[in-house]
Amino acid sequence: MPLIEIQDVTKVYRMGDNVLNALDGVSLSIEEGELVAIMGASGSGKSTLMNLIGCLDRPTSGKYLLAGKDVGKMGVNEQAEARNRLIGFVFQNFNLLARTSAQENVELPLVYQGIGGRDRKRRAISALTRVGLGERLDHTPAQLSGGQQQRVAIARAIVGEPKLILADEPTGALDSKTTVEVMRLLQDLGKTGITVVIVTHEPEVGAYANRLIVVRDGKIIEDKHQEPVAA
Numbered sequence: 001m002p003l004i005e006i007q008d009v010t011k012v013y014r015m016g017d018n019v020l021n022a023l024d025g026v027s028l029s030i031e032e033g034e035l036v037a038i039m040g041a042s043g044s045g046k047s048t049l050m051n052l053i054g055c056l057d058r059p060t061s062g063k064y065l066l067a068g069k070d071v072g073k074m075g076v077n078e079q080a081e082a083r084n085r086l087i088g089f090v091f092q093n094f095n096l097l098a099r100t101s102a103q104e105n106v107e108l109p110l111v112y113q114g115i116g117g118r119d120r121k122r123r124a125i126s127a128l129t130r131v132g133l134g135e136r137l138d139h140t141p142a143q144l145s146g147g148q149q150q151r152v153a154i155a156r157a158i159v160g161e162p163k164l165i166l167a168d169e170p171t172g173a174l175d176s177k178t179t180v181e182v183m184r185l186l187q188d189l190g191k192t193g194i195t196v197v198i199v200t201h202e203p204e205v206g207a208y209a210n211r212l213i214v215v216r217d218g219k220i221i222e223d224k225h226q227e228p229v230a231a
Contacts, residue, residue, distance in 0.1 A: 001068050003163055003195050004030040004053060009062030011048050011218075022048040023059070024218035030197065032163065035190035035228070037198045037209035045218040047168075050199045054087055054166045055079045067163060084112055088157030092169035094149045096141045096156075102128060103137040106156045113160060127155040131185060147178035154185060158194070165189060167198045171205055183208040184231030 011023040022045050030036055040046035051057040052064060055071055064071045067086060074082065088109075096105045106124040115123070128134055131151040141149050150170065157165050167186065171179040187208060190196045198209060206212050207229040214222035 002029045002065075003032045003067055004028065004197075005063075005065040006052070007063040007065075009052065009059040009064060011045075011052065011057070012060040021218050023052070026062075026215075026218070026220055028213070028220065028223075030195060032195055033190065033193045034211055035187060035196045035198075035209045036211045036213060037200055037206035038213045038215060039200055039203070039206045040215035041201055044215045046199050046201075046215045048218075049215060050166065050168055050197075053164075053197060054089065055083045084109065084160065086163050088160060088162040088165045090150070090153050090157050090165060090167040090170045092172040094141070094146075094153045094173075096149060096152060098141055101138050101140060102133060102144070102152045102155075105141075105152055106159050109156060109160045123159050124155070127159040128152070130158070131155045145178070146174050147181055150174065150178075150182050151185065154182075154189075158189065163195060165194055165196045167196065169200055170198060171200075171202070179205070180231050187228065187231055 006026055006028040009023055009026045010021065013020040013022055026049065038046050038049060052059060055066065058072055066082060071079065103124045106127055107120040110120040110123060125134065125137060128137060131154050133148060133151050133155065136144065136148065144152065171182055174182060183205065186196050186198065198205065200206055208231055210228050211225050213220055
């Protein structure tokens with residue numbers, strides 16, 4: 001059973017008399033353990049598709065199954081639970097709490113899951129060690145480089161042991177050397193069986209994925225498997 005199954009999905013935004021077809025009959029299946037890049041220019045529909053996959057929005061028509069469950073039939077609380085339990089998010093601008101240590105930033109999703117303090121600490125330290133920041137537990141974002149901040153964000157994304165990492169322009173604020181380091185880390189996570197979906201407009205980033213999906217005008221115009229660049 002695919003982790004992600006999108007069937008003939010549309011997403012329509014209406015602003016007065018104007019109608020925008022952000023997604024137009026999109027069908028897509030992603031298996032567990034795939035490393036997928038969704039590429040497209042601004043306005044292509046890739047961000048709308050990301051929001052749909054991340055249970056942040058619902059389709060106007062069609063069906064989205066996440067781990068076999070119809071997201072369109074979930075209530076608001078069910079959707080929130082699915083996000084917390086199944087999905088880890090990584091963003092371009094890191095979205096870390098500025099005055100909070102790396103460890104406390106990583107613990108935050110576990111607070112929402114009701115995990116006890118001792119277990120939160122253990123799991124946060126383990127996640128930070130996994131991304132190479134075991135010696136930076138007490139550092140705030142201001143004391144970390146951009147690449148280190150993104151590693152904290154990735155640790156926060158994996159600490160809840162999700163099935164899916166959804167990374168939105170994860171290297172957009174990084175230099176080329178740090179981009180390679182972050183993409184290596186995402187590739188390594190994919191090798192452990194976590195599904196990784198990267199949303200990007202950069203072909204250089206898309207080249208690191210095992211599968212490339214190109215979106216234009218709300219439609220998938222290309223979907224191919226490829227030999228990824230080794231980070």
